[in-house]
Amino acid sequence: MKRYAFGIDIGGTTVKIGLFETAGKLLDTWEIPTRTENDGQYILGDIAEAVEIKRKEKEISLLDVEGIGLGVPGPVSQGTVLKCVNLGWDVFNVERRLSALAGGLKVKAGNDANVAALGEMWQGGGRGYRDIVMVTLGTGVGGGVIVNSHILPGANGAAGEIGHLPVKDDETERCGCGKCGCLEQYASANGVVRITKKYLAENPEEQTVLGRMETITAKEIFDAAKDGDAVGLKMVNEAGRLLGKGLASIACVVNPEIFVIGGGMSRAGKILIDSIRKHYRKYAFHASRETEFRLAKLGNNAGMYGGVRMVIE
Numbered sequence: 001m002k003r004y005a006f007g008i009d010i011g012g013t014t015v016k017i018g019l020f021e022t023a024g025k026l027l028d029t030w031e032i033p034t035r036t037e038n039d040g041q042y043i044l045g046d047i048a049e050a051v052e053i054k055r056k057e058k059e060i061s062l063l064d065v066e067g068i069g070l071g072v073p074g075p076v077s078q079g080t081v082l083k084c085v086n087l088g089w090d091v092f093n094v095e096r097r098l099s100a101l102a103g104g105l106k107v108k109a110g111n112d113a114n115v116a117a118l119g120e121m122w123q124g125g126g127r128g129y130r131d132i133v134m135v136t137l138g139t140g141v142g143g144g145v146i147v148n149s150h151i152l153p154g155a156n157g158a159a160g161e162i163g164h165l166p167v168k169d170d171e172t173e174r175c176g177c178g179k180c181g182c183l184e185q186y187a188s189a190n191g192v193v194r195i196t197k198k199y200l201a202e203n204p205e206e207q208t209v210l211g212r213m214e215t216i217t218a219k220e221i222f223d224a225a226k227d228g229d230a231v232g233l234k235m236v237n238e239a240g241r242l243l244g245k246g247l248a249s250i251a252c253v254v255n256p257e258i259f260v261i262g263g264g265m266s267r268a269g270k271i272l273i274d275s276i277r278k279h280y281r282k283y284a285f286h287a288s289r290e291t292e293f294r295l296a297k298l299g300n301n302a303g304m305y306g307g308v309r310m311v312i313e
Contacts, residue, residue: 005022006068008068009303010112011034016029026305051105065105067142070107080092094107106311110306115148116262116303119303120134120305129256134259137265141163141191144236149198163184169181189217190293192239240275244275244278247280260296261294262295
């Protein structure tokens with residue numbers, strides 16, 4: 001095993017890059033803009049250039065670099081991006097193209113959520129486990145499935161789309177994916193705000209601190225719940241119920257050792273984990289009922305860690 005590797009997490013606005021020792025230590029991290037103009041044709045060249053500049057700055061020989069691991073915000077199958085709308089990319093083999101731009105270095109690529117899950121398994125909240133499901137609760141709901149220490153990508157690179165599990169049949173509003181009743185519509189930060197506003201509009205008589213706010217955020221809803229606010233508690237319970245139900249369904253298929261909960265909403269901490277766990281145990285198959293729940297630890301660095309883990313597998 002060579003001493004160094006680079007982990008890359010491509011976002012719609014910035015590309016996060018990390019220089020690592022392959023033993024798992026993060027040595028340096030920086031960002032470059034994601035240039036999505038002209039169908040994203042500059043992105044890989046910019047990444048290769050940034051890696052080369054850092055390698056020379058640190059006086060690292062190309063022979064001492066194991067490779068580059070890449071998290072992409074779209075489906076990836078066997079190194080091929082199957083379109084990535086946010087970046088303007090169509091179908092092409094991202095591993096081969098970046099390798100050619102980066103002096104022939106080995107390149108491994110995967111969906112960003114799956115890669116982040118791999119990072120959490122390696123050095124984060126799932127460390128010490130081989131079978132994990134990571135759930136990312138932010139603007140949407142994302143996820144990644146790790147089986148026997150390897151990403152489960154699915155036939156088209158679309159495994160782990162936890163946010164689009166159907167959990168309610170009577171929903172009339174459409175999810176961003178075009179369906180109705182997706183988990184993301186209730187359990188993301190936006191989803192919790194949406195169901196809270198809807199509840200307050202339908203129940204104007206409710207006495208709640210949330211009713212006096214001009215704008216409501218997910219953080220304010222969880223803070224209200226922590227203070228004992230009845231509506232806050234009701235909304236947290238509903239999000240936890242649907243998350244618990246969705247994760248119980250996932251456990252019936254992949255039977256993970258642990259669920260790792262990350263994303264901005266995970267900062268709510270214990271009240272969120274307790275709500276999910278309570279409902280999960282009610283819905284789960286008996287053999288999976290005691291699956292552990294932990295908070296993610298790596299934050300926005302998880303994708304970079306996962307990229308390196310792919311390279312050294």
